[in-house]
Amino acid sequence: MQALPTQQKTSDANAAAQARYRNNFLREVEANVEGGEWVKMCMQCGVCAGSCPLGAHWQHTPQKIFMMIRAGKREEVLKSDAMWMCTSCYNCIVRCPRKLPITHIMHGLASYAHRLGLAPKMQPTRDFSIQFWKNSTQTGRVNELKLTLGLYFKDGLVAGIKKGWSMRNVAFGLLKAGRLNPFELFGGHRCKDAKGIAAMLNKAREIEAQHKHAPN
């Protein structure tokens, strides 16, 4: 099967990163991941792993992820779904004796893996993040009805209808309570300053691109 343009782009980005940082995954993380320059400061005390309310149920705890980065386990780290499970509770950051921005690094790694096309497919947090981003950046406000339907129908028409049907009582309850407006499907609320939102997003992209191409 011929690769789709987006797949081609991410696979090219992955190949370029591999060529550029060959055998030095730590340097790659430092140059491309938010907070990545902090990874070398980790002293493997394990406090973050012990403090994370969910880490024990993940493939790898933050402590293990940082050790794997330094050991050059590129594929294992970037293809892991551990970073996608972080709930941003900040327990680890508060307790880390070295003050590593662990939460930011976890999200930064997830984002980098996504940009390279290595993030696990069908990962629910990733799916939700993609839908949420597309939805909220169009008008500057989240259209909850479209977001919900987007998630229901992401696996196809039949799966969407089944999911929608299973949630019909909740939908009717929301309708009765005035919390669901079917007309949101045809437009809905939007921010007044659309140009301002677009300018803000462009600036954020510019800052992110500068970080990604920072000298290392």
Ligand code: SF4
């Ligand atoms: S608490 Fe901080 S220093 Fe300790 S293992 Fe976690 S990241 Fe490393």
Ligand code: SF4
């Ligand atoms: S912020 Fe994320 S990694 Fe840190 S303790 Fe909470 S869930 Fe775990």
